[in-house]
Amino acid sequence: MKSRPQKSLGFRQMLAAGTAVLSMTVTALVPAPAYAQFGGIVYDPSNYAQNVLTAARTLEQINNQIRQLQNQATSLINEARNLASLPTSVLAPLQQQIRQTQQLLGEAQRMAYNVQQIQTEFLRQYKSMDLTAPQRAMVDGAEGRWQNSVAAFEDALKVQAGAVANIEGTRSAVNDIVTASQSATGALQAAQAGNQLLAVQSQQLTDLIASVTAMGRAQTLDAANDAAAKAQAREQLRRFLAPGRGYVPTTAQMFRN
Template sequence: MKRHLGVACLAVCLALAPIQPVQALTVFDPSNYSQNVLQAARALQQINNQIRSLQNQVLMLQNMAKHLERLDYSSLGAIQAALGRINLLMAQAEGIAFRVDRTEQEFARLYPKEYAATVTTDELARDARGRWEHSMDALRQTMLVQAEVVQNVEADSGELARLLAESQAAIGSLQAQQATNQLMALSTKQQLQTQELVAAQYRAEALERARAAAAQEQARAQFDRFLGDGKAYTPLD
């Protein structure tokens, strides 16, 4: 009887006691964790790839900037000035100048193929003097051009060394190309001034040969004047 009463009291106590909530337990999922780690690693790899791509683009832009950088040195002014001095000397040619119209006129006047029978001694002497002046002017001009070319060659030696140094120190394709272009311009300038010198020398030689040929014609004309018509002396009866 007492046993049944105790059981009944315990049941009542349990029924009247407050009910406590069951706390939730954290459950570790290895599969989910590994997937999260893998996704984070992939995201980090993508970020690293983007950083390397940006670095490569920056390097490419820097290289492009180097290739587009201009050369600080220019020899164009010196080349133009040297050619200008030679052209001025060539333009100062007197007598038989380097012009077709003037050359033809002066040559026809002072270097005739044949003198007329009516030519006077004064005319012959004047023409001979004019031809001598032409030859002297041509020789003088040739020597001036030669002197200018020699001076230019001396200056070109330093210019060539400077351009070679600039070409070797070029940091990009544009600087190297500009240095190469200036080297080609220097070579062209030397060829042009050589042609000018050859023209001056040929002019002097041609005038000297023409003077020699004209002297022969003048001698013939003077001899004919000396002989006259063969009736200069008339014996007395």
């Protein structure tokens, strides 16, 4: 009868020991909290991962901003190139050539390029010439009209020579413009090169108009001279054949004794 309490006590000890082992096993299976402490600093893996993700997103935003700034800088550079002026200008030599042509036109002899003067002189010398004037006056008038024609042809030759002399300047200007346009960096430089080429064409048209005008003036004065000479010739013939005022034969001595 005395051995039963000892068996009961041993069973209880074994049961308590099993309970302790089971408790330790359950504790081992339960996940531990996601943080640890090292030297007083708490380390939280989930918080660390979140911070790394936030830093990565911030870095990506910074990179995007850098790319935007680079694109803006490129755009500003392109705009600056488009606004850059052409380093070459041929306006001054072209204007000088036009002034030379104007000077030649201004040196027109006898009957200048002036509307009022042309009206006055043309009316006096060609359109309303006095056919009742003495013979000497009619001869002087014919000579004056002939001199007008000769001077006009001389003026035309001068203007044409000036136009030919400008050809070399035009060639040089075109060469400079084409060379500059080939290295144009923006739209403004290309447009300015095109405008300067148009200016060269305008200068050439100016020389052409001046040459045609000078030649037309000479031909017009020559045609007017022919018309006036015909009218004067008819009057002189009428005077020559008029009774009592015509030609009277006289003795002419060709050789002296």
